[in-house]
Amino acid sequence: MSEKSTVTTDNNSACTDGCVKLPNPHLSTLDHDALFHIQVPLHDTDTLKDFSKIKFVCIGGTPGRMKLLAQKLARELNLTKCQDNSKEDNFDYAFTTERYSGFKVGPVFCVNHGIGQPSVAVVLHEVFKLLQAAGCSNVTLIRIGTCGGIGLEPGTTVITSGVLTAGFKEVYVTSALGRPLELPVKVDPELVREISSCASDNGNLDLKVKVGKTFCAEDFYQSQGRLDGSFCDYSKEDQICFLNKLQSSGVCNIEMESAAVLALAHKVQIRAAVICVVIVNRLKCDLPSLTAEEMSQIESYPLELVTRYIKRHFSKGD
Numbered sequence: 001m002s003e004k005s006t007v008t009t010d011n012n013s014a015c016t017d018g019c020v021k022l023p024n025p026h027l028s029t030l031d032h033d034a035l036f037h038i039q040v041p042l043h044d045t046d047t048l049k050d051f052s053k054i055k056f057v058c059i060g061g062t063p064g065r066m067k068l069l070a071q072k073l074a075r076e077l078n079l080t081k082c083q084d085n086s087k088e089d090n091f092d093y094a095f096t097t098e099r100y101s102g103f104k105v106g107p108v109f110c111v112n113h114g115i116g117q118p119s120v121a122v123v124l125h126e127v128f129k130l131l132q133a134a135g136c137s138n139v140t141l142i143r144i145g146t147c148g149g150i151g152l153e154p155g156t157t158v159i160t161s162g163v164l165t166a167g168f169k170e171v172y173v174t175s176a177l178g179r180p181l182e183l184p185v186k187v188d189p190e191l192v193r194e195i196s197s198c199a200s201d202n203g204n205l206d207l208k209v210k211v212g213k214t215f216c217a218e219d220f221y222q223s224q225g226r227l228d229g230s231f232c233d234y235s236k237e238d239q240i241c242f243l244n245k246l247q248s249s250g251v252c253n254i255e256m257e258s259a260a261v262l263a264l265a266h267k268v269q270i271r272a273a274v275i276c277v278v279i280v281n282r283l284k285c286d287l288p289s290l291t292a293e294e295m296s297q298i299e300s301y302p303l304e305l306v307t308r309y310i311k312r313h314f315s316k317g318d
């Protein structure tokens with residue numbers, strides 16, 4: 001293979017009983033293994049037993065959002081917080097590294113991933129290894145985030161039905177051995193339908209939900225066609241042309257992790273979805289201008305949607 005070649009691999013091995021089975025033959029040959037960035041002890045039998053019941057992994061940018069979700073799930077579904085139930089606020093598994101935070105409530109693990117695809121890829125590798133070590137099965141991964149809307153106003157919650165990345169291709173571009181590596185991005189249409197059908201599950205709050213394509217960008221500024229970065233190599237007309245092209249390609253939101261999340265989950269055969277709430281309509285402006293209060297209200301919408309989805313599974317006895 002030449003140094004310039006781009007590799008596309010889709011050699012994921014399906015596991016018929018739903019158990020997490022990672023397609024890495026080297027793992028079973030390692031003398032010692034650890035989860036370097038999340039520090040959940042891989043060889044502690046009590047911890048693994050605890051994690052073996054995990055059915056949902058929820059991820060999102062900030063530790064605060066994931067902690068709020070864990071607390072909401074604990075409250076509304078009457079789930080037990082781990083690891084130390086006696087300390088209401090101290091149930092963070094990854095506290096020693098300060099890279100990521102993980103909060104476990106019952107069968108749900110809520111983990112933050114920081115900003116961008118490299119950051120989410122690192123934590124997902126380790127979460128997937130944890131799920132395999134614990135013997136988990138039938139796990140669903142859901143990213144809950146914020147995004148820019150293409151013609152959508154703040155407060156609209158978008159469920160991703162397809163992803164485009166730079167070059168307007170449906171691939172997650174990463175690298176291996178110094179060579180570019182393209183992984184296919186796959187959406188689970190059934191999961192998208194299941195989640196979107198939860199929008200009106202609670203009479204008090206009808207969530208405004210839109211199913212559509214997401215553009216996954218490498219950064220917040222030039223990759224998203226903003227004019228307000230520290231430098232900018234294109235004109236206002238170029239920006240308008242880019243945003244119009246997104247809209248005519250069926251894109252309704254822009255964020256920064258969806259391609260990696262959906263491609264990596266597909267690679268290890270875990271069903272996954274991406275739910276992001278719009279905080280700025282990019283057809284009107286670049287800079288989100290919500291007050292802190294509005295922001296926290298709006299940021300709660302994907303949490304509410306995912307809570308309703310998980311609740312439904314509980315009521316079905318899953």
Ligand SMILES: O=P(O)(O)O[C@H]1O[C@H](CO)[C@@H](O)[C@H]1O
Pocket residue numbers: 060061062114115116144145146147220255256257
């Ligand atoms: O709100 P989160 O989950 O961080 O998601 C979005 O917000 C960040 C940029 O501000 C990027 O990570 C983007 O994907």
Ligand SMILES: O=c1cc[nH]c(=O)[nH]1
Pocket residue numbers: 146147148149220224254255256279280
């Ligand atoms: O415009 C936006 C808003 C949130 N997150 C993004 O990546 N882009």
